[in-house]
Amino acid sequence: MNYQSDKVSFCDRSTWGILQFTGSDRLRYLHNQSTNDFNSLKPGQGCQTVFVTSTARTLDLATAYLTEDAVLAIVFPNRRQQLLKWLDGFIFPFDKVKLADVSEQYALITLIGAESPDLIQKLFDIDLKESPEGNHQLAIINDITLRIAVGSDLGLPGYNLIIPQENAATIRSLLVDNNVSEMDSDSWEQLRILQGRPAPDKELTEDYNPLEAGLWHTISFDKGCYIGQETIARLDTYNGVKQKLWGVKLDNPVSPETPVMVEDKKVGVLTSCTKSDTGLFGLAYVRTKAGGAGLTVKIGEATGELVPVPFISDH
Incomplete structure (x- = not known):
């Protein structure tokens, strides 16, 4: 395993899905279709949220980032097509929201490790050390524009880099040239288990709900109605976990x-x-x-x- 907590490593997660939501109703739509409070977020912010069924059974844990004109949601590789079909089924003709799979347009590289904030500042001349998890901004290096978001999706210090696919090899080479070691997918899976991040088809299935999976931080109990809300509220109110x-x-x-x-x-x-x-x-x-x-x-x-x-x- 190449990860060392006191250094910085990167993992190419480009096999993961990236779904894009556009249109003036995009926040209202995501607010109604998942567990977190999208209406309270502004461009440049983000959150983790869970897509659940009407009976609060878990479909996927996603990381969402709000931009000026869209929301980008990172979803697990084996949930990409299922979520796309499921979410599309809740878009009605009068809804001003469009859903697109942009996974092929972007690469996703995750930096992990205690030295990652210093690396970000060194390479991109931006300081995100005090920024909350989920906050993100555009950066430019060697005429390449990419999005840098705080958080590694593992509860460890780190950043997600969303990069145009045609520039991904250049950014990977830049990281390697700066002595950043690469983790393979097996190392990511090992870290996922050690950190306790639940994954679809393992900890996240229709046999379990987000409260049982310990995903309390992804749930707003004050935002009002959404798919699965009644079940989750009842479990919380009556100590039903x-x-x-x-x-x-x-x-x-x-x-x-x-x-x-x-x-x-x-x-x-x-x-x-x-x-x-x-x-x-x-x-x-x-x-x-x-x-x-x-x-x-x-x-x-x-x-x-x-x-x-x-x-x-x-x-």
């Missing part, structure tokens, strides 16, 4: 979808697993009544201990 996503330290490898057991009783399921420099680590949904941090569990042939993970929260 019956299972929760946890990190799990493991002593043996184990496959995802293996049941989590406590005293021969199934209390959850493992959703992801990876091997890191500090040992084996996984993510698992566990029933709240079974216990929390420090709980010892059996998962297949492995013994595990539940631990909190940085990306998610329990409220």
